[in-house]
Each structure stands twice: as structure tokens, then as C-alpha cells.
Amino acid sequence: MKEKAIDATGLTKTFASGREQVRAVQGLDLQVGAGELVAFLGPNGAGKSTSLKLLTTLLEPSGGKAIVCGHDIRSEPAAVRSRIGYIGQLNSAGHNHRVRDEIIMQGRFHGLPGDTAAHRADALLARLELERVARQVVSSLSGGQRRRLDIAMGLVHGPSLLFLDEPSTGLDPQSRAGLWRYILRLREEYGTTVFMTTHYLDEADAFAERVLVMDHGRVIADDTPAGLKEDLIGDRVELGFDSAAEAESALSRLRADAAGGGGAGTRRRGAGIEVPVADARLSLPEIVLALARDSLTVRTAEARRATLDDVFFRLTGRRLRESGIAEDTEDAEGSEALGAIAA
Numbered sequence: 001m002k003e004k005a006i007d008a009t010g011l012t013k014t015f016a017s018g019r020e021q022v023r024a025v026q027g028l029d030l031q032v033g034a035g036e037l038v039a040f041l042g043p044n045g046a047g048k049s050t051s052l053k054l055l056t057t058l059l060e061p062s063g064g065k066a067i068v069c070g071h072d073i074r075s076e077p078a079a080v081r082s083r084i085g086y087i088g089q090l091n092s093a094g095h096n097h098r099v100r101d102e103i104i105m106q107g108r109f110h111g112l113p114g115d116t117a118a119h120r121a122d123a124l125l126a127r128l129e130l131e132r133v134a135r136q137v138v139s140s141l142s143g144g145q146r147r148r149l150d151i152a153m154g155l156v157h158g159p160s161l162l163f164l165d166e167p168s169t170g171l172d173p174q175s176r177a178g179l180w181r182y183i184l185r186l187r188e189e190y191g192t193t194v195f196m197t198t199h200y201l202d203e204a205d206a207f208a209e210r211v212l213v214m215d216h217g218r219v220i221a222d223d224t225p226a227g228l229k230e231d232l233i234g235d236r237v238e239l240g241f242d243s244a245a246e247a248e249s250a251l252s253r254l255r256a257d258a259a260g261g262g263g264a265g266t267r268r269r270g271a272g273i274e275v276p277v278a279d280a281r282l283s284l285p286e287i288v289l290a291l292a293r294d295s296l297t298v299r300t301a302e303a304r305r306a307t308l309d310d311v312f313f314r315l316t317g318r319r320l321r322e323s324g325i326a327e328d329t330e331d332a333e334g335s336e337a338l339g340a341i342a343a
Ligand SMILES: Nc1ncnc2c1ncn2[C@@H]1O[C@H](COP(=O)(O)OP(=O)(O)OP(=O)(O)O)[C@@H](O)[C@H]1O
Pocket: 015, 016, 017, 022, 023, 024, 042, 043, 044, 045, 046, 047, 048, 049, 050, 051
């Protein structure tokens, strides 16, 4: 691994909530190399934001240690802050300030001289396509413009490591695609390390080189998106029938013959069944033929590759879509736009 941007060992954070102790982060071990793009996933309350706040020195850890951009988060928080950018879930810009002034003020806050801050602000306005609204007040911006302003503010001091907490939540598909174009360009041009939480699994799948999944304050998986899908899920065949009763008969038939595709994990959903297999393209015709021999007519059949949503479900027992926070994860327009960028 190249030089480390993040090196955390046994990081913990416990909150007192009334008489209860909430163990939000329970022994986070994490190494991120310079230039990596890491997506940090997990259900609501898993401890992702708290982890980010520890690594960005916004919260003091209860235990453990972390070196971020070469500096200790406990003993050198100012040095850490000067090297990182943090874009949190809540916008921090003042509503009545003008966009350009807001970025300059942020630069000044980080200790940049006035003319350097202005120069950087202008470059960021151009890069993030915000020039047209540079003199407008923040409150007049659209959601996408507002998010890009947040990014500009997180970048004005030229950080080598950027933390993004759900950068695309609430953005329309077009703005989401624009934001990703920018993040990717940033990495290409400056080699910026990006560590981000997201509830959009399609984004993590398309762009992250590494995916960490956290649940109950612990990292429970750490691999490339392809590695996670291959190891944890594999292929499956999805079959549709005329009725739930027919699907149930097919399920019984397949379960009676584990070798024919009815092994553990085969399940029915309404008038459909899902059969986990090693190679979907090879198994599909065999399964359809086996069912046809028992006079069970398959109406639709699909060979499916695993998705990160499947991985997430396997690891956490929850689907992000079910929790209502990423209901448009499968938004066709959004996925199409992201797919075009990834390609
Ligand atoms: N200031 C706080 N005081 C008490 N408990 C807190 C505090 N901040 C977070 N928690 C608790 O810590 C746990 C982890 O919260 P955290 O916000 O880190 O999760 P998350 O994975 O970022 O969730 P989300 O996806 O909803 O943003 C939750 O149980 C949360 O209620």
C-alpha cells in the first residue's frame, strides 16, 4: 500500500444517552492508502458518521488511536484539519452570504491570505460550474448547487484527503452524476484520497475501489465491490411463474433436488423464485428444463449477477431500500447517468 492517508487502530466512541451507554464505534481498525476512493456503507445508526467525526477531529475518541495525513487526531487536531476536507450531512454555509464570499471566508478561516483565498474560490467556482451563481446569496441555490458549494468549501484549502458524508443524498439524478464527475476529476488531477459514506449502493459499486461495511459500530466487510459480490453472493437465477402457487410447486420441486438448483438460499417471492447458483448462464437452461419435465411452466427467466444491495442484505440483514433511505437507489435515470460516467 502507498503512503497511508488514514491509519486507525481500535478507535472507539461511546456516548452517554440518559442512563444508557451507546457504543457507536467499537474498535475501528482502518488503513486507507493515499489516493484511494473508499465507500463506507452501513445501515442507519451503524456508526459511520461518528467514525468520520472521529477521523476529522470533530469528536474526541473514547479509546484507540488514529493517524490522519501523518498526524495524530488526539494530539495534533489542528494539523489534521489543515490537511483534510470534511463535507458533512448538514450544510454549513450562511444563508445570507454570497456564494463566492462564503468560499473565500472559508479559505481565510483555514489561514489562507486573502488574495490566495479569492484565487482559489474563483478556480473552484469555475471547476464546479458555479460561476453563474457566484454573486447570488446561498439561500437562493438549488439543492445540487448547494451541495457543490459545500464541496468547494471543503476543498478551498487544497486538502489531500476528502471526507464526504452522504454527498449525494437528496440530489436529483442529474446533480448526482455531476457531483461524481467532479469527484472523479479531482482524484485524477490531484490524487485526492476520498473517504465517503453513501446510501447509494450503485454509486459505491460504480466508483469505489474499496467498500467497507459497518454495522453496530464494527467494520464487518472490507473488499473491492467485485470481491464482495463474488465471495458473499455469487450468481442467481430468477424465475417467474403464472401464480404464487406454481412458484411454490417449483420451489418444492427444486428443493427435492438440491443438485438441480434447490440448495440453501432458494426462496420464493410472490410468483417468483430465486435460485443461488455458481454460474447463472449455465444453470438457467438446466433449471428451466428440469421444471418443464414436471410440467411447470417458467414464464420469465433471468440470469442475475450479484449487486452490492445483495451483499449489504447478506451482511446486515437489511436492504437499504427497505429502510426507506435510498428508495431511489434503483432509479433508472440516475443509474443510467452514473453508468455513463463509470464507463
Ligand atoms: N451525540 C450523540 N449522543 C448520543 N448518541 C449518539 C450521538 N451521535 C450518534 N449517536 C448514536 O450513535 C450510533 C451511531 O450513529 P451514527 O450517526 O454514527 O450512525 P450512522 O451509521 O452515521 O447512521 P446514518 O446512516 O443514519 O447517518 C447511533 O445509535 C446514534 O444514535
